[in-house]
Amino acid sequence: MEAKFIWLNDSIKKDSYVEFISTFSSDTLDGYIDIAVDTDYELYINDEFVNCGAYHTYPNKLYFDTLKLKLNKGTNNLKIIAYYNGESTFLTYYKKDPVLYFKVYNDNGVLSVSNSSTFSKPASGYMS
Numbered sequence: 001m002e003a004k005f006i007w008l009n010d011s012i013k014k015d016s017y018v019e020f021i022s023t024f025s026s027d028t029l030d031g032y033i034d035i036a037v038d039t040d041y042e043l044y045i046n047d048e049f050v051n052c053g054a055y056h057t058y059p060n061k062l063y064f065d066t067l068k069l070k071l072n073k074g075t076n077n078l079k080i081i082a083y084y085n086g087e088s089t090f091l092t093y094y095k096k097d098p099v100l101y102f103k104v105y106n107d108n109g110v111l112s113v114s115n116s117s118t119f120s121k122p123a124s125g126y127m128s
Contacts, residue, residue, distance in 0.1 A: 003034075003113035005099040007084075008120045012098060014086025017126035020100055021119045022078040024112035031069040031106040033078075036062050038098045040083040045069050046076055062101070069104070078104060078112060081123050 008018045035043065035053075043050040053065050084098035104112040 001110045001113045002115075003101055003103040004115045005101050006114045006116065006118055006120070007098045007100060008122065012086070014084065016084050016086070016098075017123035018082050018084070019121055019123040020080045020082065020114070022104070022112045024076055024078070024104060025074060026071040026076055026106060026111055027073060027108060028106045029071055029073060031071045031104055031111065032066060033069055034064045034066050034103045035080070036064045036099070036101045037082045038096055039085040041100075042081040043067070044079040046072060064101070071106070081126070
């Protein structure tokens, strides 16, 4: 499985929140995720908050957070709420196209990746 850069239906709308959901199986309790977004994210696994983060991205260079996950043996539900600023600011943000990238894995291999089959929708409960 190869992870791809994705966004909601290739929609580019500044100041927007998008929810991404992926369901996958694991045979171990420990896992990891590599995650990168254009602006900010909130990460949940099995409805438990894991982390939030701001982008560490510069023009032509995307940085990833690598985080440890506590998984269930069997089915796991990943939810990422990503925010896209979409408007350059003087010191803190350089406008680019919105992206999300993730790869969930454990010692036995890749469990889930961002790709065209990743479910996405506008995030309810967030104002843009």
